[in-house]
Structures are given as C-alpha cells and as structure tokens.
Amino acid sequence: MADEDGRMDRRTFLLQSARALGAIVGGGALGAAIAGGSDDSLVWQIDPDKCIACGNCATACVLTPSAVKVVHDVDICGFCDLCFGFFAEQRPGDTEAAENQRCPTGAIIRNFVEEPYYEYMIDETKCIGCATCVEGCSQYGNGALIMQVRHDRCVNCNECAIAAQCPADAFVRVPADDPYLLRSKKLEEEAAEEQAGAGPLGRETEPSYQPPPQQQPPPWQPTREQSAAGQGFQPEPVSDQAAQGTQPAPEPQPHQPPPAAGNGEADSLQDLIGGDLR
Numbered sequence: 001m002a003d004e005d006g007r008m009d010r011r012t013f014l015l016q017s018a019r020a021l022g023a024i025v026g027g028g029a030l031g032a033a034i035a036g037g038s039d040d041s042l043v044w045q046i047d048p049d050k051c052i053a054c055g056n057c058a059t060a061c062v063l064t065p066s067a068v069k070v071v072h073d074v075d076i077c078g079f080c081d082l083c084f085g086f087f088a089e090q091r092p093g094d095t096e097a098a099e100n101q102r103c104p105t106g107a108i109i110r111n112f113v114e115e116p117y118y119e120y121m122i123d124e125t126k127c128i129g130c131a132t133c134v135e136g137c138s139q140y141g142n143g144a145l146i147m148q149v150r151h152d153r154c155v156n157c158n159e160c161a162i163a164a165q166c167p168a169d170a171f172v173r174v175p176a177d178d179p180y181l182l183r184s185k186k187l188e189e190e191a192a193e194e195q196a197g198a199g200p201l202g203r204e205t206e207p208s209y210q211p212p213p214q215q216q217p218p219p220w221q222p223t224r225e226q227s228a229a230g231q232g233f234q235p236e237p238v239s240d241q242a243a244q245g246t247q248p249a250p251e252p253q254p255h256q257p258p259p260a261a262g263n264g265e266a267d268s269l270q271d272l273i274g275g276d277l278r
C-alpha cells in the first residue's frame, strides 16, 4: 500500500510487480495464440497456386532436411512419357541416367506403365524440397508436382521460418484435420460447387481454376524419336489458327490414369508419395 508520500511498501511493490509480470507473460501468450502458434487446430501449409518454386523451402526450414517435400498429386498427373518434372531441360539423352534427370538427389522414381505412360513416385528420404521438379512440371506439364509441408515432420513453429522468407506469400494456416492443399481436391470441390450451382436449364458457370494445358517440349528440345534418329527439333508448321492470331486448342489430356505399373501396389496418392500423408 502507498503511504501518504506516495511511496509503496515492500509488500505492495512485490504484489504489483507480480501482477505486472503476469500481465506481460499473459499478454505474450495471448499474442502467440493470436499469431496462430499455440493454436493446435491450425498448421502451416503451402498454397500450390501461389508457390513460384523459388527454392527457399530447401534451406529456410528450421529442420534439416526441410519439412517441405514435393508431393505428387496423382489425380491430375498426365503420366507423361517425357515428364519435365523428371527430365532436365538440357540433357545429353532421354534415358533415366542421372545426368538426364532434373532432381539433384535422384528422388523421383520413374516406372513404365504402358505405352506411352509412365508413373512417377517420390522417395521422400531423398527429397530436399528444392522445388526444381515443381518448376518443370508447372512449366511444361499439368502442375501435378507441388510443394507441401509434410506434417509427419513439421514441428509447426509459431512463426514458420520459411513463411518469413517466402517471396510469394504461399504459406498459409489450414485446419489440422485437413492439412493438405492438393489441386485435385480443389478441382473436385469446384466441380461439386458448380454442379450445385447449376441453373434450372443446367447451364454451368466457368470454374475459377483451370489446370494449365500440357505443353510441348521447348523448341530447343528434340523429341525422343528425333534424338534416336540424331535429328534436332523441327518446328511444327504454323497452323491456320496460329497464322490468324488464334491459339489452337490444347491437346486433350488423359483423364483416367492408367493402371499402376508392375505389382499394382501403388494405387493411391499415399502409396505414390511413399509416406504417411495425413
């Protein structure tokens, strides 16, 4: 209690100091909770539509190797023979030799399914989260290879060290019971919403997300047949549509993935990414 001169006795000082300290500690905890760090119902995840495959995920994580891995969203994979997530753009040949591969650690496994399809699986023990394959797949393929925080590794830091360095604001908080942001799931949800919102005449609205059409190999890239014949790339003749300034329709993509290769065990996303996708 303060005396007549405004001075506090020792007991009152200690009591008030303890209250102030409690307020500071309590305020800090509240701040952390507001920041999302102590909220176990939310976890960090990467929005694949924002990620620009800059490569920071490999080195910025507090864990080594990073808790971010590439995930293969099998449901939208084209099972391409010439997959640019797997093959380097500039390479001496089209075999699966290490020098022809894009991944620096050999973490992508390529299996023949049936002509002309191949399946691609990720060995997560080798993946360092460098995003090199993501860049290739999104540039020339369907965008089936995406970066994701793997929750069997991530320690859910209060402030994710990668989020602080991500140049694309791709790190977001998502519900812990639904912690992955797959493009295939988003497409499914949009299709369901579209169906539910179809008008009385059955007219449907345009979905907001369209997967990029699979593109042809870049001009400097010989096709497999040309490589075998020792020829360089010959550009396609300009179509009438192109000459008139319109774009030809993208080539149709295979809608149904072919049966899994060999032993038929890899028939789900969880099997294909080789880990516990929870």
Ligand code: SF4
Residues within 6 Å of the ligand: 046, 050, 051, 052, 053, 054, 055, 056, 057, 131, 147, 162, 165, 166, 167, 168, 169, 170, 171
């Ligand atoms: S830091 Fe961001 S933009 Fe870069 S690879 Fe990771 S998620 Fe993608």
Ligand code: SF4
Residues within 6 Å of the ligand: 069, 070, 102, 103, 104, 105, 106, 107, 108, 122, 126, 127, 128, 129, 130, 131, 132, 133, 134
């Ligand atoms: S993210 Fe990097 S290390 Fe992982 S599979 Fe892709 S290229 Fe290989």
Ligand code: SF4
Residues within 6 Å of the ligand: 044, 060, 061, 062, 063, 067, 068, 149, 153, 154, 155, 156, 157, 159, 160, 161, 162, 163
């Ligand atoms: S929350 Fe922590 S452990 Fe998880 S990805 Fe970010 S930095 Fe790595």
